[in-house]
Amino acid sequence: MVMIGASHGWIATLKEDGIMRLQDDLNPVASDSDPKHIPLPPLVTLPHCQTQVVTNVAMSSSSPEHEDCVVAVKFLGPQLSLYGMFRIPGSGGNLIGSWDLHKHKKKPKIQRLQFKNLPELTKTKRELLHSCCTSQHLVESTTTDETFLVRWYRKATSSGVVKMKTKAAMVFKLDEEGNAVYTEDIGHLCIFLSKSEPFCVPANSIPGMCPNIVDLFDFDESATFGLDESSLFSYSHTYPAPYHIPPQTILD
Structure with missing residues (x-):
């Protein structure tokens, strides 16, 4: 496991399985007895790009658990990957589907x-x-x-x-x-x-x-x-x- 960056007190790590994880190790208000480890969806490598070498990680808010938080990962080369909550209307507009990319990968929240x-x-x-x-x-x-x-x-x-x-x-x-x-x-x-x-x-x-x-x-x-x-x-x-x-x- 390699530490690839930090933002707002959260450390970003990358393991051999290609999964990036966020850990609240540097957050002064984090719990010592119950630390948080949040896995993100698998990285997708774009054509003519690579996702092994990360140059920077940033979060738009103080916690990746915030609904409007966006996690940005910049790789060596042209690729920039963004993780975040998003919503789309269903067919007919009677349903709204919400995806929290680390909670609802298989089953979205439907309203x-x-x-x-x-x-x-x-x-x-x-x-x-x-x-x-x-x-x-x-x-x-x-x-x-x-x-x-x-x-x-x-x-x-x-x-x-x-x-x-x-x-x-x-x-x-x-x-x-x-x-x-x-x-x-x-x-x-x-x-x-x-x-x-x-x-x-x-x-x-x-x-x-x-x-x-x-x-x-x-x-x-x-x-x-x-x-x-x-x-x-x-x-x-x-x-x-x-x-x-x-x-x-x-x-x-």
Whole structure:
């Protein structure tokens, strides 16, 4: 067993079996009689990389047992591996699966959502939504510590080359009890969905951006959905790289 680094009082070790372990040996508040040893999932070696020589280990919080903790492992060469808790919506958006990568490797934690405050829809609107292809997206706001489930409703065009066109979007605010409350007001935030990871940021972090909207971007469409009035502006075009990029901090 070789010690490969330390962070926040936790020592990272690597054994011959390729399993990295975190031990609270240097933590001043750790228990001497019951020390903690947390194994991480097996390392995966990327093409043209190696995972035998580690140059650094870092944790984003004081304990790997914290739900939002991320463990970063930098190897000699180009590979960087990250371990952390993550959540994804199940098919239909009625279930949320949570994986703690050292506790739920084989069986995820499942939470069934209880949808509340659903809007009253006309028969025409209800039939339209039922005819759409619906995708579910889980989005977290790090500035407000809120989690949203976004339903994106799209329908294929009926003439010419088949393309998907946005018809509506719905946003539900999630809580720890599994309640998914429909909302038309996310305050000063705006949500971005594209072919990259969805994100939610304050509107004032992007010049010219309006608050309380969902911005939608795909290969054949760019659309903006206003939540307060259910307004939709859609533009059909071919976009070779439909990726939204979160605001970045530029260092001098």
